[in-house]
Amino acid sequence: MSRFFVCAAVMMIVTYLVRAIPFTMFRRKVKNRFFRAFLYYVPYAVLTAMTLPAALYATESLLVAAAGLLTATLLAYRGRGLVVVSLSACGAAFVATLLLRLLP
Amino acid sequence: MTTKDTAEQSRRGEYREGLRHGFPIACGYFFVSFTFGILGASLGFRWWESTLISMTNLTSAGQIAGIKTIAAGGSVFELALSQFIINLRYSLMGISLSQNMSEDVSGPRRAFLGFGITDEIYGVAASRKVPVTTAYFLGLMTLPYFGWAFGTLFGAILGDILPKTVTEVMSLAIYGMFIAIVVPAAKESRRVLGVVAIAAAVSCLMYYVPVLKEVSVGFAIIVSAVAAAALGAWLFPPEDGGACRE
Numbered sequence A: 001m002s003r004f005f006v007c008a009a010v011m012m013i014v015t016y017l018v019r020a021i022p023f024t025m026f027r028r029k030v031k032n033r034f035f036r037a038f039l040y041y042v043p044y045a046v047l048t049a050m051t052l053p054a055a056l057y058a059t060e061s062l063l064v065a066a067a068g069l070l071t072a073t074l075l076a077y078r079g080r081g082l083v084v085v086s087l088s089a090c091g092a093a094f095v096a097t098l099l100l101r102l103l104p
Numbered sequence B: 001m002t003t004k005d006t007a008e009q010s011r012r013g014e015y016r017e018g019l020r021h022g023f024p025i026a027c028g029y030f031f032v033s034f035t036f037g038i039l040g041a042s043l044g045f046r047w048w049e050s051t052l053i054s055m056t057n058l059t060s061a062g063q064i065a066g067i068k069t070i071a072a073g074g075s076v077f078e079l080a081l082s083q084f085i086i087n088l089r090y091s092l093m094g095i096s097l098s099q100n101m102s103e104d105v106s107g108p109r110r111a112f113l114g115f116g117i118t119d120e121i122y123g124v125a126a127s128r129k130v131p132v133t134t135a136y137f138l139g140l141m142t143l144p145y146f147g148w149a150f151g152t153l154f155g156a157i158l159g160d161i162l163p164k165t166v167t168e169v170m171s172l173a174i175y176g177m178f179i180a181i182v183v184p185a186a187k188e189s190r191r192v193l194g195v196v197a198i199a200a201a202v203s204c205l206m207y208y209v210p211v212l213k214e215v216s217v218g219f220a221i222i223v224s225a226v227a228a229a230a231l232g233a234w235l236f237p238p239e240d241g242g243a244c245r246e
Helices: A003-025 A033-051 A062-077 A082-102 B003-042 B047-057 B060-071 B076-087 B089-098 B107-116 B119-126 B134-158 B164-170 B172-188 B190-208 B217-235
Strands: none
Touching: A003 B047, A003 B060, A003 B076, A003 B089, A003 B107, A033 B089, A033 B119, A033 B172, A033 B190, A033 B217, A062 A082, A062 B172, A082 B003, A082 B164, A082 B172, B003 B047, B003 B060, B003 B119, B003 B134, B003 B164, B003 B172, B047 B060, B047 B134, B060 B076, B089 B119, B089 B217, B107 B134, B119 B134, B119 B172, B164 B172, B172 B190, B190 B217
């Protein structure tokens, strides 16, 4: 068997087990107050940590990324939905890219 | 109308709602995995190899590290260790998400659905205000899965036809989704805002400070998230005790 298939299988198995074992084993509701509070906060903490500061460097210029992210933040603050916020981030970043190209 | 019909209808409704919520994720994934396909091609992988990896892994950071390790001739142990560390956050997410799952989702179903835990799918499912059912989660993971697989396929085959500027800008869609989840929650609760501020601060430290910035991306996310969530739970626990969003 080629090295590629061995490597692909290792990637698949490790990634799957890391996901599925805790998800499948943890059936009971957690009682511990600290741990409950901790788990409640994890999603917001993870999403924030993945966005900042990495998202600022996702495009060719800090300004382009900032335009997209600020637009998204403003619209999300005003209660707009997932799709609108997400696509507006791209739209604003496109406009910012064009402006950067047009301006000297 | 029998009870069975009603249950069937509610399952369909749940599945459709999942599909709808998964759509923006699928769009974002298409472009991210498109760039993954391009990266794979540039590293010498065949189109079906990159696509196979996407179909069996469904994770961005882990796959990118994986193909780079394979291309560099790294050992199987190094490969396994990098996957474990980068994807360890999914363990945390799995435990967190299990608290938000409907009680009747059985073990075997969880073992199947667990494959679909990604940063974004988890983010949407865990912040859902009502318990997550099998049908909803299945709907939620459907479009992102195909978006991820087909994005890789097209990226790997077409190579670098779209200008880099376009794919980069489209990758902001994913961050826009994160913002759409975090900002309303932080607006509603000053406690969540506090956690978000700590997570942003620690994440920036891990990114900019010498020595700390040598830490891999996956591990940096774990450190930032655990520090912020633990500090938040210790300093300002949520009023209702947290964890249950029913």
